[in-house]
Amino acid sequence: MHIINRNELLETFEAFGLRPIFKEPSRITNNSGTCIDNIFSNLESHTYLKDTYDPHLSDHLVQEIKLHTKIAQEINTTIRHNINEENTKKFILALKLVNWDALMEQRAEDSYKNFDGMFQHCFNDSFPRIAVRERPGRKHNTRPNNGISALKRAIEAAQTIHRVQKTA
Secondary structure, eight states, X not given: OOOOOHHHHHHHHHHTTOEESOXXXXXEOSSOEEOOSOOEEOOOGGGEEEEEEOOSSSSBOEEEXXXXXXXXXXXXXXXEEOOOHHHHXXXXXXXXXXXXXXXXXXXXXXXXXXHXXXXXXXHHHHSOEEEEEEOTTOOOOOOOOHHHHHHHHHHHHHHHHHHHHHHO
């Protein structure tokens, strides 16, 4: 029968990435001091706090481990248009104030460029850009509301009209 000495045991644990967390004695007598609660871990020393103290309850010292469990989350910032009901009303009003009839008197290519420019101007003025902080893993509702869907269909219709006029 082979008896493993302390150093062999520590070397075996070390080979598997396990290190003793406490090296301080947890039981101290008049003649000796030994660490009787051997706790081995593969945790890096910066991921926990350890403490050995006397609670004055027994002849053993307390060995306490506090793990750092809070993980800092990276916060991303994205730039988005501030789309809300008030800004949508501003956008609709801005679109109503544009003289769209003037576009009909232009060539189709110029008409489309002017339409696109006026539309973008109204959109950007009505829906200012804002920085939004996001946490990773959080999902956003990307389904457009009915008003935005109707607006998208209107834009697609205008693009179709432009393509038809361009080929005619």
